[in-house]
Structures are given as C-alpha cells and as structure tokens.
C-alpha cells in the first residue's frame with residue numbers, strides 16, 4: 001500500500017470539515033474522490049499534503065507517518081500536488097516554471113526531466129519560451145501538472161484538474177491522466193462524475209466530511225441509485 005489515510009479529522013478554525021476520512025491506495029492505482037460541493041474533497045487532498053494538517057488520525061505514505069509534517073517536506077517525500085487554482089509562475093517561461101520545481105529525492109530514479117517533459121508534451125514544448133501568463137487555462141493546467149512531476153512523485157494528488165476548462169481541453173487532461181497513470185499512482189477529485197469514472201479504477205464518495213461509499217469505477221458507473229443519492233445535484 002502506498003497511501004493509507006486513517007480516520008483523519010480536519011478543521012478550519014472550529015469548523016470541522018473532515019469527520020474521520022479513511023482511504024487507501026495501492027501502488028499504481030488511479031483513484032477518484034467524488035462528492036458534492038463542500039463534501040470535503042479538496043480538504044482531503046490538502047490534509048494529505050499538509051496544507052490543512054489533520055487534528056487527529058494518521059496519514060501513512062510509503063510506510064511512514066507524514067501527518068504533521070510541513071507541506072514542502074511531504075512533497076519531497078514523493079507526493080506531487082496540483083491545487084485547484086494551479087498557481088504557476090506567470091512571469092516565468094514554461095521552461096523556467098519546470099526548472100524551478102526540479103527536486104531530486106535521494107535514491108529516486110530521474111524519470112522526469114525538463115527536456116523529456118517538453119518533448120513528450122508538445123503543447124508545452126511548442127511554448128517553452130512563453131511566459132506562464134500568456135498560456136490558456138488548459139495550457140496552464142498542463143504546466144501545473146507537468147511541474148508537479150519535477151519532484152519525481154510516486155503519488156500525484158490532482159484537485160479538480162478540469163475546473164473551468166473547455167470540453168476539448170478536458171479530453172486532453174483525461175489523456176494526460178491516463179498517460180501518467182501508467183507510471184504514477186494518482187488520487188484526483190472531479191465534479192464531473194462521468195469523466196472521473198472514465199479515468200480511474202476506483203472511486204470514493206465523500207459526504208459531509210466522511211467516506212459514504214467506495215466501489216470500482218465500473219461498479220459505480222452502473223450504479224445509478226448511488227450516483228443519484230450522493231452525487232446528483234438536486
């Protein structure tokens with residue numbers, strides 16, 4: 001098991017956002033986290049990476065407890081995180097956005113380099129000298145994901161990678177997730193249930209800060225009753 005999240009409770013001030021979330025990922029899996037607005041999807045990812053440290057419970061990554069560590073240390077232990085708002089550097093070129101994120105973990109193989117990313121993902125390679133600010137939303141998202149690869153992550157956390165993107169770009173992000181899932185374990189959130197199930201093997205559904213359902217993506221796709229109960233917008 002690469003990620004073992006045990007009964008985490010996370011608060012914003014006195015307001016409790018996660019009421020004991022438990023989930024597990026085996027190495028190599030691609031898993032989606034579903035739930036209506038405010039269910040706790042983003043907070044779960046932020047709790048794993050340490051931006052909103054859980055007040056109780058455990059986060060075990062690669063056999064080691066990581067809860068309570070600062071985000072940069074958790075990232076350096078091998079977790080890549082792409083927040084909802086992307087946050088690329090607008091005044092740096094595409095190439096420099098990748099360069100500044102490079103970090104070599106001790107003992108890790110260098111799978112991703114700036115050059116092989118620019119070569120593999122043409123959309124970025126064609127724009128390597130362009131400033132981040134001049135990229136479209138979809139290109140910025142590609143860059144944000146590519147940048148997270150520069151730490152050679154063993155686990156990638158993607159928060160709503162399709163937020164605000166046009167349908168044609170959504171398809172490209174889907175292809176990117178499929179491609180990365182060949183080499184990396186991925187946990188991602190998405191409001192688009194159909195998209196999420198198409199690009200994952202398993203799903204967890206959150207409601208009011210708790211996991212209320214888990215299934216394979218194929219099972220959940222066929223299970224209209226569960227989708228309506230926990231995911232449809234009334």
Ligand SMILES: Nc1ncnc2c1ncn2[C@@H]1O[C@H](COP(=O)(O)OP(=O)(O)OP(=O)(O)O)[C@@H](O)[C@H]1O
Pocket residue numbers: 012015016017035036037038039040041042043044191
């Ligand atoms: N910075 C914050 N301060 C206070 N409460 C917050 C903050 N961020 C989120 N919350 C609350 O925590 C709960 C979980 O929010 P979270 O963003 O994790 O949900 P989500 O499932 O990711 O929803 P969305 O799809 O809207 O992002 C919600 O009740 C939300 O209002």
